Amino acid sequence: MVSAQLTQRGERGERTRARQRARDWAxxxxxxLVPLYEAVYDRLEVGPATSVLGLGCRSGLALLLAAARGAEVAGLEPEAELRELAQDRSLRVLSDVYREIAPPRGAAHTLVTAFEHLxxxxxxxxxxxxAARLTTRGGHVALATWGPEERCESAAVLDVARRLADPRRSAPYAPFALSAPGALESLIDSAGLRPAGGGRVCCPYAYPDLDTALRGVMSTGVFDPAVEFSGERQVAKEITETLYPWVRTDGSVRMENVFRYVLAERVR
Structure with a gap:
């Protein structure tokens, strides 16, 4: 009986932390990442004639911005807490099951995005x-990832996720794995898509204070394996230490970062 009660308390605690992290993200x-979203939407002239599907759309801000331009929007998000927040924003966001979105006779979206999920x-x-399968012929796929590591001041913070995770993991966190020249283009080619341009966008991570910065970066989800292996207290301690160089005299925190996006067209 005691063991069952402790298990239930642990599960409730996990759900509470998950909900708080989702709120911190939103x-x-x-x-x-708003500059990234807007750069893609400007480049593709997103508007009333656009049907946008966001893969891994989290709490849905990118979809809200597209909807404000007149686009029809929908999203897929596997994390229940983030999905619920998106649904609270009156967005059509479902779990990560592609058959829930794709119609029986083929794709119906003129733009499919992977801003954070990739x-x-x-x-x-x-x-x-x-993404290619869910895009109409003549439509576009937009992929985004971190820019060059040397252009991203958040790189040291992200490295905490790798250092404190279980070293036996078969796939350690590697945020810059797709940042090398040609990496995204290779994914596009292997999916049978045609390159259609791209660019780099400055996306500063700016927070009013150190505590908010800690909550913000931990809400991304990339530190969850490190928390599971090393404990939340240790992860928070090391993130805070890596943030100190970016604390300004007024107590705010700002890290300059560059993100890269590529566009691809489905031609068949």
Whole structure:
């Protein structure tokens, strides 16, 4: 009986932490990538004639921005807490089951985006193939990842996720794995898509104070394996230490980062 009660308390605690992290993402971290979203939408002239599908759309800010331009939007998000926040924003966001979105006779989206999901998924080629399948002929896929590591001041913070995770993991966190020249283009080619341009976008990570910065970066989910292996206290301690060089005299925190996006067209 005692063991069952402890298990239930642990599960409730995990759910509470998951909900808090999702709120931190929506309230703190999500806005950091707005320049990236807008750059893609401007480049493709997203508007009333566009049907956007966001893969790994999290709490849905990118979809809200597309909807504000008149686009029809939908999303897929595997994390229940983030999906619920997106649904609370009156967005059509379902679990990560592609058959829930794709109609029986083929794709129906003129733009499929992978803004955050690509650098976290265990199988990027499969994600890009799915994106291509869900895109109409003549439509576009937009992929995004971190820019060159030397242009991203958040690199040291992200390295905590690798250092404190279980070293026996078969696929350690590697946020810059797709940042090398040609990496995204190779994914596009293997999915049968045609390159259609791209660019780099400055996306500073800016926070009013150190505590908010810690909550923001931990809300990304990339530190979860490190928390599981090393404990939340240790992970938070080391993240805070890596943030100190970016604390300004007024107590705010700002890290300059560059993100890269590529566009691809489905031609068949």
């Amino acid at each position: 309230e703190i971290q999500e806005r950091m 650098s976290c998924t265990a199988d990027p080629p499969a994600l890009v193939r799915d």
